Each structure stands twice: as C-alpha cells, then as structure tokens.
Amino acid sequence: MIERADQLVLNYVSKAADAAHGVLRSDQRLDFARRLRARIEAERGGSQSPREVAKLLARFGDPVALVEREARRLAAAAPGTAPGTAPAVGAAPAVRVAPAAGDGLAPGDTRRFPAIVDDPGFSPAVQPVRRPARHRQNRPAGRGLPFAGLRRAAMSSANPMATGGRDARTVLKEHPRDVGALAVLVVAALLVPFGLPALAIFPVPLVVWAAGAAIVLLSESWEVRDRFLGAGAPLLGYAVGGVLVGGLRVGAEPGLDAFMTQFWAVSGTMFMIGTGLGVLWLGYRLLDA
Template identity: 70%
Template sequence: MSPLIGAALLGVIERADQLVLNYVSKAADAAHGVLRADQRLDFAKRLRARIEAERHGSQNAREVAKVLARFGDPAALVEREVRRLAEAGVATRREAAGAPPEVAPRGTGSTLSFPAIVDDHGAPPGVRAYRRIAQERVSRRQEGRGLPFAGLRRAAMFSANPMATGGRDARTLIKEHPRDTAAMVILVVAALLVPFDLPPLAIFQVPVVVWAAGAALVLFSDTWTVRDKIIGIGAPLLAYSVGGVLIGGLRVGTEAGLQAFITQFFDVSGTMFMIGTGLGVVWLAYRLLDFN
C-alpha cells in the first residue's frame, strides 16, 4: 500500500472515530453537575460501547453520523439516565444538590444497561426511516425558528458557539473538514487562474493542474457520496465541453467554418469552466453543510 493511500485511509478512520468522541464528550459535558463523577464515567463508557455496537465497526463517517443522529440530543440522553437512576432509587448529584428526586433514593450505584434508542423498538424499517426523517426536519425547523435562510445564517456565524448552532457554523465546518475545505478552495483557485495567461507546465495548463489537485482531494474525501463527487468534479468539465460547444456554436452561427467555431469555442470555454467550477463548489459546500 502506498503512503498516500495509507494516509487517506488513516484520515477516514480518524474522522469517523472523532465524530464518536465528540458526541460522547458532549454527553459527558451535559452530565457534568447532574450525575456524580462515578455515574458520569459509567454513563460515558456505556454510551461509547453502545455506539460502537450500533456502528458495527463502520469507518464511514457518513454512516457513523447517521448512527449518532439516531441517538438524538446528548442532553436528552442524560435526562433519561437521571430518570432511570431515580426510578432505580439511585441518588444523583442533582438530588444531592437539593433537586427533588422523582423516586425516593434507596441506595447508590450505577445501572448495568444503556437506555434503548428510538430505533431499538420493534417498528418496521420503513417506519423507523420516516420517523427519523420527520424528527430531523422538526429539529431543523426548531433550530431555524421559522426564519428564512436560517441554515445559511448559521453557516456564516464564524464566531458562533458550536453548541448553539449544532456544529453547523462555518468555523466548525472548516475545523472538522480541513481537507474538504482545502479541496473546494483549490477548485476555486483553479477557476480564478483561467483568465491569466500563465505558461504551461509541460503540456498542461496551470488551471488544469490546480483543478486536478483539488479533484483528487474531493475523490479521496470520506464526507461526500460518489454522486456528490461526480457532480462537484463533473460540473466544470460538462460546462467546459457542452457549454463551450453550445455557446461557441451560437456565436458563430451556421455560416461560419470549422476554424471560426474552434476560435469561438476556446473564447467561451474558459468562462464556462469557471461557471461550472463555481456551481460544483456550491454543490459540494451545500452537501458539506447538509452532512453536519
């Protein structure tokens, strides 16, 4: 295995594991001041074990993110844990601080099993899928508070608290997807270099070389699906070829010869490449935002 492929595979594994660690850390933070130290540690261990069991060893970041989405809000899991401990008669830190327990304490200790997530119930797969979609839509509407373009505003909040934006602000996206962000930036740079008459590298134009580097990063990404990658990379190629033929043909008309058509094709194909690259990057950015 080449070092490049090995590094890419290592990055994929690290990305999936990081999603799990971030989720468990949020749950542990939410349990701070609510559960005792030993209960908090036990809760985090059982949560991590349950997530690992649900992901079935998958190293695909998108699949792991779906698994975590099924677990729901970490704070809600903490509340369920508090209720379960109270029903078992186990005192928590909240009760020790003076909050009224739901059930009178009968002892101390930790529970042996983690609460079942929504998909654990015996509903058919189709019902579970539509239930999850509905919950995600309701959650997003609540986050946006009914305001137009709420998702775009959240993404533009560079100084936002990730907990308040659900990790969908630009700073968090860039921090958690540095290679994906770099790929999109390189593609944009390739498009911006088109108007400049730079000397070629060997037989290749500089914008083509830069675009190829960005396209390679997109292909190695574990965030986007194959469909997303085809759209993001294929948009500039399609615009360059098809757009150049159509626009160039319209500009020369039916009376001009082949040489005139070729001249018009190269006059407009660069601009079409820039437009296609812009559309492809917009799609990749949208899908990156939608993924988180």
Template identity: 65%
Template sequence: MIERADQLVLNYVSKAADAAHGVLRADQRLDFTRRLRARIEEEVGDGRDARHVAKVLARYGDPVALVEREVRRLAAGGSAGPLAAPVAEPVAAPVAAPVAGPAVADGDTAVIPAAANGTRRLPPLVDDRAAPPGVRVHRRLTEEERGYGLPFAGLRRVAMSRANPLATGGRDARTIVKEHPRDAAALVILVLAALLVPFHLAPLAIFQVPVVVWALGAALVLFSENWNVRDRLLGIGAPMLGYSVGGVVIGGLRVGLEAGWQPFVTQFFDVSGTMFMIGTGLGVVWLGYRLLALEDR
C-alpha cells in the same frame, strides 16, 4: 470546540430544568438537574468534542422523558442515585391524559393533578416506533413541509458555524474543515482554478494555469475516500464539461451555422472560460454538499 461542547451540555440541562418546572418542587428540581449534569459530565469525560457530546446527549433522549422517570422514582420513594442514560434512545411525545386522575380546568389551562407526595405527574410517553402507521406518515409529511426531509435541507448547515450545535449534530462548516482538511483544500483549489480564468496568465509550457490548478484539485478529489466514484466524477468533470460542451453549444449559438469555422473558434474561446467557471462552481457545490451529508449516507 470546548466552549461549543460545554454549551451543548448547558442547553440540554436547561431544557430538562424547564421540563421539570412546575412538575418537581424547587429542591427536587435542583437536585435532579445537579445529578443529571454530573452524570453527563462523567460520561463525556475528557472528550470535549461537540460531536461526541451530541452523541452522548442523544442517548439520553428527550429531557421530558428523564423528568417523567424522576417523577416515577420520587412517587415510588426511590433513593437519589446518579442518573443513567436510557438503554434505547426514546423519541417521546405526550399523547395521553395525566396518570393521576383527570385534569382540572383552570381558565384555558389544564392543571396536572399532584401525586401523594406533592409532585405532579407528567403524561405518559410512548415511543414513535410504536405509533400507528397513519401517525408516522403524518409526522413525516409535517417534517417534509418544514424542510427537514428535503434532499438538500442539510445544505444550510454549512453556514451555521454559530448555530446551536445540538441542532446540527455538532456538524457545521468549521467542524467539516477540521475533520476533512484535504477535502476542503481540494474544494478551495478548484475554486481558485475558476477564479484565475479571467486573468489570462501566461501558460506553463503548453498548459493554461487554470487547467494546471484544476488538475491539482482534481487529483486530491480522486484520491479522497470520503466521496464515492460518482461524486468524484461529477465534481471534477463538471468544469471540463462546461468548458468543452458548454463552449461548443454557446459558441455555436452565438455565431450560427453559416458563419464558418474561424468565427466559431473565436466565440468558443470567448465563452468557454465562463462556462468552465460555471461548471467549477456547480461541481464544488455538489462535492461540498456530499461532504456535508457524509454521516447521512
């Protein structure tokens, strides 16, 4: 986790350095990135958890906004003090022309004019919350087209244990298991119950082994505080619903209405185990997704 936290800081400072490239002089850019990293390290302190670091960086907002503040400080002749995080997290986007006069076309590239001290100015930034309603709607529709706004878009984070933690807010499969070990154990036990069905193990007293294992996983789910009542009932009820209702429906369809009771019972027990496994898989997927989306509720 320490390596992932350090990578978060390095990625953020690198983005700030890239934003300052061509805008600040080399010595200014070096001094800016040095002070930025020192300030971040000071705020992070001993908490080297990736999620904590991601929250600290979120308070700094867009690195381009920090570069713009540095440009304004240099233009005003300010002293090089330690950098501080913005009071409110900005969601910034360049929308206006450069401050210092019109841009000069250089081929297909617009060159931002330099200030009096030789430092180029960035375009002014605005907060998205102050954008016109039409602009906000367009951005929301664009995010939905890319998959960011879809209900199950966050499910892909489960497999992103090697991804950039800044893109996932420090949440992936490993962090979820570490933060919710009992809930993760409950999901594993439910999966184990489904995997034991094809082995036809000897029953314990009058109970089949998969049912006993399922009951243990269901108990852990019921006593969890991270799922609401609906999620718990759906997660642990799906296997039993598949076993009973699925077995009746599929078994009835396979034998027909005139085959008699005994053929129906035979078909029911033939298909009910498979339906139990399918129901368990659906329940575990739902519980896993809801656990992943815990912070979005």
C-alpha cells in the same frame, strides 16, 4: 473515514459528559459516559460509515435529555426518594445503585443503559406513530425533501440542533483536506482571466484544476458519482459549454476558423461557470454528509 466515524461517537459522548457536570457526581458521570459509549458501540455493530453512525446517534437523541433521564433514574433509586422525583437543578443526586452480589458490576454501575428511541417495550398505543417516524429515519439518503441539507445549514445560526451541530466551521474542522481541494478548484477558475504563460504545453489553470480534481477523486467524503460530477464540471463546461455557446455565437458566419475564434472566446468563461457549479455541488454534499 474510520477516524471520522469514531470522532462522531467521541463528540456525542463528550457532549453528554459535559452536560452531566453539576448534575451527576463525578463517579456517576464517569459510569454514565462509560455505559453510554458501550451502548453506542453495541448498537453500532462495528460500522465505520459516518452516515450510519450519525443516524444511530440521532436515535439516541439529545445528550442533555439522556443526562436528565439518568438523574431522574438515580434519584428514584435513592432511598427515601419519591419515584419520578428529579433532583434540583445543579444538585448531584447523592445515590449509587448497589449491584447484586456476584454480578461482576462495580459499585455505581447499572445492568444496562436506558432504552433508546427504537428499543422494544413501548406501549402499543404509540406504535402507529413510531412506524412512520422510523421509516423516515431509515430511508436512504437523498430521498428526503430537496436540498434538505442546504436548508439545515442555513438554519444552523438560529437553531444549531437543526443541523446536528454541523455548520461551516465543523465541516472545515472535520474535512480540512476536502475544503482545501474545493479552494484549489476555485483558484483554478480565478486564474483563467490572467492569461498566464503555459507550463510546458499545459495552461496554468488546467494544472491547478488537475491538482484539486485529484484530491477530490481520492477523497472518501463524497460518493463516487459526486466526485466525478464535481471534479468534471469544469471540463464539461469548458468543452460542452464552449462548443454550444461558441456555435451559437458563430451565427451565419461559415467556417472552422470563425467557430474556433468564438470557442476560445467563451470556453474560459464556461470553465469558470462549470467550476462554480461543481464546487457548489461538492460543498452541498459535504454539508449533507
């Protein structure tokens, strides 16, 4: 998952660089992107967790807002520009910040990237507001509102910022192997009604399920608990669901033969139901990754 954590950073910096087109000069844009990447890496502290990196990028905020703030900073630093005056939309501020002699900075560089949301130095008046916001931001995953990730995904078509840019397309792009594993599990369930000949002594749906389950269990996109829940749900439905529903359907008819008849009649359906529930859970957790 190192590649995915790095990709989140690259995507964020690319969005900021794209937003800087037409607002900053090319040299200012390159310097801005370089300093932004350096600041993110410094705050990241070598973390390779996609979840932690996503939280960090959320603290930096909207890349467009960072570009606007950089443009205002450059405009304020320009000779003859009134403090706080922003450049006109589409106009690149023709300014460069001259470094002090001997500080090792190239022309156009600044000593540090502007403060992000949780940097010190804010007015004491805003601290009571920032403390609960930081607590909500840093609390462990799963402690928020129920099905928050699913609701964010449903909102993505109306408000892409609600999902941080994540939707079905980005999930497919970032997790092709994992989405493929979910598709294999679905195919295993869909093969149940066809009654295909067994491979050696193993039913075809069971063989297909084993392939999909192996990919799920080897993936690092889900927590270990989620992997076992999602991959094991079909077998759990087959065994437990088949026993419970088959036992209820036996009714007053005694004997093992009657029970096994009902078990074989419903176990395939319960396997399909278990697969559906497992795939839905894994898909939800993938959206909320």
